[in-house]
Amino acid sequence: MKNHWSKEAVFYHIYPLGLCGAPLQNDYTSPPTGRLKQLHSWADHISNLGCNALYLGPLFESGTHGYDTTDYYATDRRLGTNEDLKNLVKHFHEKGIKVILDGVFNHVSRDFWAFRDLLKNGQSSPYKDWFHGVDFNRKSPYGDPFNYEGWNGHHSLVKLNLHHPHVRAHIFDAVKMWIDEFNIDGLRLDAADVMDLNFLADLSHFCHRERADFWLLGEVIHGDYRHWTNEGQLDSVTNYECYKGLYSSHNDGNYFEIAHSLNRLFGDGGLYKDLQLYSFADNHDVNRIASTLKNVRHLYPLHALLYTMPGIPSIYYGSEWGLPGMKKPDTDTPLRPALALPVQEIPQPGLAAAIQKFAGIRKTQKALREGNYQQLFVSAMQFAFVRKYGNEEVIVAVNAAETPAVISIPIEGKNNQQLTDLLDSGYHATVQQNKLVITIPACWARILKVR
Numbered sequence: 001m002k003n004h005w006s007k008e009a010v011f012y013h014i015y016p017l018g019l020c021g022a023p024l025q026n027d028y029t030s031p032p033t034g035r036l037k038q039l040h041s042w043a044d045h046i047s048n049l050g051c052n053a054l055y056l057g058p059l060f061e062s063g064t065h066g067y068d069t070t071d072y073y074a075t076d077r078r079l080g081t082n083e084d085l086k087n088l089v090k091h092f093h094e095k096g097i098k099v100i101l102d103g104v105f106n107h108v109s110r111d112f113w114a115f116r117d118l119l120k121n122g123q124s125s126p127y128k129d130w131f132h133g134v135d136f137n138r139k140s141p142y143g144d145p146f147n148y149e150g151w152n153g154h155h156s157l158v159k160l161n162l163h164h165p166h167v168r169a170h171i172f173d174a175v176k177m178w179i180d181e182f183n184i185d186g187l188r189l190d191a192a193d194v195m196d197l198n199f200l201a202d203l204s205h206f207c208h209r210e211r212a213d214f215w216l217l218g219e220v221i222h223g224d225y226r227h228w229t230n231e232g233q234l235d236s237v238t239n240y241e242c243y244k245g246l247y248s249s250h251n252d253g254n255y256f257e258i259a260h261s262l263n264r265l266f267g268d269g270g271l272y273k274d275l276q277l278y279s280f281a282d283n284h285d286v287n288r289i290a291s292t293l294k295n296v297r298h299l300y301p302l303h304a305l306l307y308t309m310p311g312i313p314s315i316y317y318g319s320e321w322g323l324p325g326m327k328k329p330d331t332d333t334p335l336r337p338a339l340a341l342p343v344q345e346i347p348q349p350g351l352a353a354a355i356q357k358f359a360g361i362r363k364t365q366k367a368l369r370e371g372n373y374q375q376l377f378v379s380a381m382q383f384a385f386v387r388k389y390g391n392e393e394v395i396v397a398v399n400a401a402e403t404p405a406v407i408s409i410p411i412e413g414k415n416n417q418q419l420t421d422l423l424d425s426g427y428h429a430t431v432q433q434n435k436l437v438i439t440i441p442a443c444w445a446r447i448l449k450v451r
Contacts, residue, residue, distance in 0.1 A: 018336025050359020192218030322348030
């Protein structure tokens, strides 16, 4: 991964079926509707926000939410045609933005063509071994004359048998088409944490053989991330541990939680100090961060942390304006709203500008992109750490309190050295008697460059 584009990446995450206002159900008969063309107008906004990579959620023909694929080779008719997708990726590339797509390979829809053949022909179907746990001695919850395994117990999502050579060939041929026809830069692998590791290794080998700089991100919620991110497997995984720590540290008035996670993962001897994990505050599966936080002013120190802690930061569409969104018991639709530029109602008018500033600082400071991590100070409402890369050194300090906070940070060997706040060029601090005493504004941060 030396000098790989992902080390410079800041992601913007779009769920296309939602943002483009597509119907919730696919009727499989309507002509393609070019809703993907709406996304062309987002490229400048994404770039201006400081993002240079785009993660596009599920795009291929499916029945409902996109994660119930029916055809890996056709763009969902609710979004447009393969030509529309090709032109969209080309447009983002022209703007200097990499594009990765959702690879949903663990399971398919009951309308997937091979499963429909199994429903029609039963034990005589040549595809009966394409799916996990097919048992003709029991009926499925749908009343089928056989049972089968669904993702996480959901029989609407039929689990593929990724050991089967024809299943693998079908998927790998689809990925090759996506690379050749759409010129994508990588994949986010849905449900990677429940997929066969040998399949993931073979997929990785295949993708990197097709394109050396191809990037594979795995959705992993629990477990040791090293099982999936290592030589010959995936390039990164979703950092759900720090996702939880980011919001709950603020909600509980307890920066010790996120400090513990960052030190455990990335500190001296940290489990993943050599990995570039995918960092996020929210996504299409979890409540919007503005709805999760008890105090919306905490959006500012939280995003300061997101952009300066180890990892590859990501913003979910609309969250740069503090849009709310809460899951409902039977649907995630509130998390995935239709949205058009210019956005008319912006709950947090200053947040996008702050994120833009954090992204700009990250872009200019290699220490924040690739540097090591060391904790310097932690209390319930204030937290500071340093990132170092070669001779470059940046100290990050955040304050979750509603009033300015003065903290004293122990600094060895830098007496009389002056530091400048990259967020406020008029603020300077000097190390004296092996201490750095700084004032952090309420619900804000200092990002101090050691000169």
